[in-house]
Amino acid sequence: MKAVKVILVIIGVVILFxxxxxxxxxxxxxxxxxxxxxxxxxxxxxxxxxxxxVVIKRxxxxxGDIELESMKCNQCGGTLSSENxxxxxxxxxxTCPYCSSEYQIExxxxx
Numbered sequence: 859m860k861a862v863k864v865i866l867v868i869i870g871v872v873i874l875f876x877x878x879x880x881x882x883x884x885x886x887x888x889x890x891x892x893x894x895x896x897x898x899x900x901x902x903x904x905x906x907x908x909x910x911x912v913v914i915k916r917x918x919x920x921x922g923d924i925e926l927e928s929m930k931c932n933q934c935g936g937t938l939s940s941e942n943x944x945x946x947x948x949x950x951x952x953t954c955p956y957c958s959s960e961y962q963i964e965x966x967x968x969x
Contacts, residue, residue, distance in 0.1 A: 863902075863904075865903075866899050866900075867899070869899060870896045870897070870899030870900035870902075871900065873899065874892075874897070876892055877889045877890070877892030877895075877896055880892060881893070931952070931954040931957065931959065933954060933957050933959040933961075934956050934957040936955070936957065938952060938955075942954065942955060950962065950963040
């Protein structure tokens with residue numbers, strides 16, 4: 859895609875030069891048309907592509923009454939809060955504020 863834009867600018871500069879030659883040479887209509895085309899080509903070649911911001915929003919709807927369980931550190935037994943939990947690379951990690959241990963939460967099978 860970048861090579862196409864470079865070629866577009868180069869061709870636009872060549873046509874710009876030819877348009878100026880036609881204007882000086884006594885062909886104002888042809889020169890003006892060539893100047894217009896060349897300016898359009900140069901601007902199109904130098905313009906940056908538009909970027910789009912993508913926002914991903916996830917919501918979780920739970921049915922029934924849900925109660926939060928208190929979490930305790932596996933190493934020292936200290937009480938953990940939601941500020942001690944982080945998600946990295948799709949995995950849930952816990953950092954204990956008391957003993958500074960860090961481990962990944964693994965969900966135990968429900969059977």
